[in-house]
Amino acid sequence: QVQLVESGGGLVQAGGSLSLSCAASGLTFRSYSMGWFRQAPGKEREFVAAISWSGSRTSYADSVKGRFTISRDNAKNTGYLQMNSLKAEDTAVYYCGASTSYGATYSFYHYWGQGTQVTVSS
Numbered sequence: 001q002v003q004l005v006e007s008g009g010g011l012v013q014a015g016g017s018l019s020l021s022c023a024a025s026g027l028t029f030r031s032y033s034m035g036w037f038r039q040a041p042g043k044e045r046e047f048v049a050a051i052s053w054s055g056s057r058t059s060y061a062d063s064v065k066g067r068f069t070i071s072r073d074n075a076k077n078t079g080y081l082q083m084n085s086l087k088a089e090d091t092a093v094y095y096c097g098a099s100t101s102y103g104a105t106y107s108f109y110h111y112w113g114q115g116t117q118v119t120v121s122s
Contacts, residue, residue, distance in 0.1 A: 001026040002025070002027045002111050004098060005024075005025075005113055006095065006113045006114065006115055008020040008116060009117045011120075012121070013120070014086060014087055015086065016120075017086065019080065020036070020118075022078060022096030022113060024077045024079070027111070033103070034051050034070075034079040034097070035047070035048070035050035035103075036048040036094060036095070037109075038093065038094045039093050039115075045106065048094070049064065050103055053102070055071065057102060063089070064083075067083065068081060069084075070082075087122075088122040090118060094115060095113055097109035097110075098111045
């Protein structure tokens with residue numbers, strides 16, 4: 001019943017930008033912290049960014065800090081990840097997750113979307 005659906009992935013040139021969305025249903029979205037993780041081929045899913053339920057707190061992986069911005073619109077039950085200055089190393093499947101605990105810890109997240117592919121060409 002709980003569903004998170006990512007969208008906005010695609011192919012982009014290095015240095016370009018892409019905006020991802022995460023639409024939530026089946027849960028009270030504003031009651032959850034939200035985060036983005038990504039997984040490249042042969043690698044574990046890694047933390048990208050997190051945002052508290054109110055949006056007042058955010059955190060980012062060092063690899064994306066200053067380039068990516070996480071946000072949310074609780075009225076729309078939607079989270080966002082704005083990705084700028086993309087690098088080839090950002091290529092991965094990006095997943096959004098929802099958690100009752102804010103932070104970068106993978107195990108905190110209770111629900112996951114199916115992911116959206118982001119491919120950055122160099």
